Amino acid sequence: MKEVIDFIDSNYERYLDELKEFLRIPSISTLPEHSRDMQTAAEFVAAKLKDAGMNKVEIFQTEGHPLVYAEWLGAPGKPTVLIYGHYDVQPVDPIELWESPPFEPTIKGDNIYARGATDDKGQMFVHIKSVEAYFKTYGSLPLNVKFIIEGEEEIGSSNLTSFLKNNVELLKADAVLISDTSLYDVGVPTITYGLRGLAYMEVEVVGPNRDLHSGTYGGAVPNPINILAEMIAKLKDKDAKITITGFYKDVLKLTKEERQNFKALKFSEKEFARSIGIKKSVGEKGYSVLERIWARPTLDCNGIVGGFTGQGAKTVIPSKASAKISMRLVPNQDPKKIEKLFTKYIKQIAPDYVNVKVTSIHGGYPVLAPLDHKATKAAARAMSKAFGKKTIFMREGGSIPIVVDFANRLKACPVLMGLGLDSENLHSPNEHFNLNHFKLGIKSSAYFLDEFSRV
Numbered sequence: 001m002k003e004v005i006d007f008i009d010s011n012y013e014r015y016l017d018e019l020k021e022f023l024r025i026p027s028i029s030t031l032p033e034h035s036r037d038m039q040t041a042a043e044f045v046a047a048k049l050k051d052a053g054m055n056k057v058e059i060f061q062t063e064g065h066p067l068v069y070a071e072w073l074g075a076p077g078k079p080t081v082l083i084y085g086h087y088d089v090q091p092v093d094p095i096e097l098w099e100s101p102p103f104e105p106t107i108k109g110d111n112i113y114a115r116g117a118t119d120d121k122g123q124m125f126v127h128i129k130s131v132e133a134y135f136k137t138y139g140s141l142p143l144n145v146k147f148i149i150e151g152e153e154e155i156g157s158s159n160l161t162s163f164l165k166n167n168v169e170l171l172k173a174d175a176v177l178i179s180d181t182s183l184y185d186v187g188v189p190t191i192t193y194g195l196r197g198l199a200y201m202e203v204e205v206v207g208p209n210r211d212l213h214s215g216t217y218g219g220a221v222p223n224p225i226n227i228l229a230e231m232i233a234k235l236k237d238k239d240a241k242i243t244i245t246g247f248y249k250d251v252l253k254l255t256k257e258e259r260q261n262f263k264a265l266k267f268s269e270k271e272f273a274r275s276i277g278i279k280k281s282v283g284e285k286g287y288s289v290l291e292r293i294w295a296r297p298t299l300d301c302n303g304i305v306g307g308f309t310g311q312g313a314k315t316v317i318p319s320k321a322s323a324k325i326s327m328r329l330v331p332n333q334d335p336k337k338i339e340k341l342f343t344k345y346i347k348q349i350a351p352d353y354v355n356v357k358v359t360s361i362h363g364g365y366p367v368l369a370p371l372d373h374k375a376t377k378a379a380a381r382a383m384s385k386a387f388g389k390k391t392i393f394m395r396e397g398g399s400i401p402i403v404v405d406f407a408n409r410l411k412a413c414p415v416l417m418g419l420g421l422d423s424e425n426l427h428s429p430n431e432h433f434n435l436n437h438f439k440l441g442i443k444s445s446a447y448f449l450d451e452f453s454r455v
Helices: 002-010 012-023 032-052 117-138 158-166 224-233 256-264 269-275 289-295 335-349 374-387 401-410 435-453
Strands: 056-060 067-072 080-086 106-108 111-113 144-150 175-178 190-195 197-206 298-306 320-329 355-364 392-396 413-416 432-434
Touching: 002 012, 002 117, 002 435, 012 032, 012 111, 012 117, 012 435, 032 056, 032 067, 032 117, 032 144, 067 158, 080 117, 080 401, 080 435, 111 117, 111 435, 117 144, 117 432, 117 435, 144 158, 158 401, 175 374, 175 401, 175 435, 190 374, 190 413, 197 224, 197 335, 197 401, 224 298, 224 320, 256 289, 256 392, 289 392, 320 335, 335 355, 374 413, 374 435, 401 413, 432 435
Parallel strands: 080 144, 080 175, 175 413, 190 392
Antiparallel strands: 056 067, 067 144, 106 111, 111 432, 197 320, 197 355, 298 320
16 A cells, blocks of 8 residues: 555656646536536546546437546456546636636635535545556556536436446445545545435425516505515524424434434534534524434425515516425435425415415435445545544535435445535535545545445
């Protein structure tokens, strides 16, 4: 391993130059005008995989953006790891808030600033470089490696989902290594073992057949905005418990060990509140902040529309109002079941003098990776060696739906070796990535390949 680590150290500046080249490609998957850039990014990834030493590299065209696949299966009898990442990025709006051009990588202190720096180009690129370090020093890898790098993570991964369904044997692996999550704190090696799922709904309330003058009709007809607001308020009680009948029935409770692990983390509720400009945190009674955002289900109204919202005044009672409502789900909760429970409950609490329509927008299942799996343990040892500290385990409040598909279809353990930080402005202006974590990530990946090959 010393030769591999020495190679990484001596080639770091080249790695950084290549990352800059990658970050200059404006691979915004949701905007049609960047379709050519998406192809360019896929070709860049394929070229770097070939340069690294992977002996089979292929770009698969889809109905959307290309998938890049690579494999090296020269270690018979050894485990196989599938490495996943994505080369697509979020739009850059609002552009005026960027302190440097979003597609001109800029280094300030320990950070590199650019769209995609932490989500997910910088994090994904570490694995290509760790593989290269092995090939350049030993001429081979200690285990079998496959890559699947997509260009649609930011828009739902629909074509990867279809590809996975039809190519289970091609992607078959013992573990799926993913770096698209976060470290708990600067310099703290972290394995994320749980992700929440999602049920995202829209509720529309319709009253009169047209907008009405509030003076002529006010006080005699139902106001959809008022009614919708009252309905939303009934979805939680005074202790922030969700009131939907049967909502908590399948929730997997935290183990005593998990709660102790959460308590042991250095977490300041005051600092948490200060960092986002609120007076104090709120939430479900009886649970800590970390438990609420990592391991408890939630319900939030994400947007509400109705009536006149322009400048000035227009006194109307609107014909309709609508709201987008998301529910983050935890292990054992089924989004399809929650959608039905939500719909039934909304219909129950709606007055009979308005019409209510409930629509499911999209959903995803939660993930809970086994802490005792050989791949999870190997990853923890690997990160500890690279960072020089004990690896911690945490859950994360967000969702990565494709992780569930990997786990279910490939029967492979997901290993979420995050290298970013929640504070690095992913999806926001001035996105950046800590370059110390970039370098330590390459070493963590290299150590993982060695550790997992020995199980």
